[in-house]
Amino acid sequence: MLEKSAPAFAFGENWARFLTSLSDAQIEEATRAVSTLVGRDLRDTTFLDIGSGSGLSSLAARRLGARVRSFDYDAQSVACTQELRQRFFPGDDAWTVAQGSVLDQPFLATLGQFDIVYSWGVLHHTGQMWHAIENAARLVRPGGLFIIGIYNFRGGRRGTAAWARLKRWYCTAPRYVVASRCDRLAGWLSVRSRHARRDPGIREAEIQLRTDKTKHQPASGRQ
Numbered sequence: 001m002l003e004k005s006a007p008a009f010a011f012g013e014n015w016a017r018f019l020t021s022l023s024d025a026q027i028e029e030a031t032r033a034v035s036t037l038v039g040r041d042l043r044d045t046t047f048l049d050i051g052s053g054s055g056l057s058s059l060a061a062r063r064l065g066a067r068v069r070s071f072d073y074d075a076q077s078v079a080c081t082q083e084l085r086q087r088f089f090p091g092d093d094a095w096t097v098a099q100g101s102v103l104d105q106p107f108l109a110t111l112g113q114f115d116i117v118y119s120w121g122v123l124h125h126t127g128q129m130w131h132a133i134e135n136a137a138r139l140v141r142p143g144g145l146f147i148i149g150i151y152n153f154r155g156g157r158r159g160t161a162a163w164a165r166l167k168r169w170y171c172t173a174p175r176y177v178v179a180s181r182c183d184r185l186a187g188w189l190s191v192r193s194r195h196a197r198r199d200p201g202i203r204e205a206e207i208q209l210r211t212d213k214t215k216h217q218p219a220s221g222r223q
């Protein structure tokens with residue numbers, strides 16, 4: 001069961017909207033894309049989808065015959081992946097979906113290793129990209145494939161550094177703060193980027209946030 005009060009970042013809401021408009025053509029396209037990217041027969045392979053988001057890549061891998069394990073930090077994204085599993089592979093024990101973080105070592109230790117570890121558009125969102133890459137890479141079995149998609153560096157006041165700060169905060173802040181403030185903070189960060197030069201008080205507020213010592217322990221292993 002999903003925990004109803006788990007944190008909700010904007011991605012989750014996007015996925016909920018996505019569910020209402022998902023077409024067969026999109027599923028076919030995703031399946032072709034995953035097949036091309038992996039470049040090998042997925043039948044009877046084990047496939048870990050880190051940061052599954054909508055669950056579309058997981059669905060594609062399952063359709064291609066892999067045994068799939070999906071997880072995401074965000075409860076709504078997990079719910080979206082669960083919904084795809086329920087729609088297309090109801091009761092299937094070769095596809096499991098959990099809530100967890102790629103930064104949460106105890107959770108990762110429960111997963112084992114996989115023939116294919118896939119994480120598309122995720123690891124740079126954690127706020128600790130290199131740490132996340134190392135954690136994910138350890139989940140690849142010897143001789144397996146490690147497939148990641150990360151965005152290019154963006155300079156400027158609204159670039160990569162600003163977003164890394166927000167993502168780091170999202171993955172480490174106390175849960176009640178994340179749940180109530182995250183969307184507003186995303187807006188705030190963007191405003192801050194635009195006005196930082198004019199308002200030094202904004203920098204001070206940011207430093208206070210970054211020095212909050214109360215660490216959020218991400219949820220682990222819930223179905």
Ligand SMILES: C[S@@+](CC[C@H](N)C(=O)[O-])C[C@H]1O[C@@H](n2cnc3c(N)ncnc32)[C@H](O)[C@@H]1O
Nearest residue numbers: 051052053072073074077101102120121122126
């Ligand atoms: C841009 S979406 C990509 C989703 C999916 N992989 C895709 O290609 O559509 C980024 C996803 O990463 C997830 N995410 C962010 N931080 C994470 C973390 N620490 N552990 C696991 N997932 C995380 C978000 O919740 C979100 O679903």
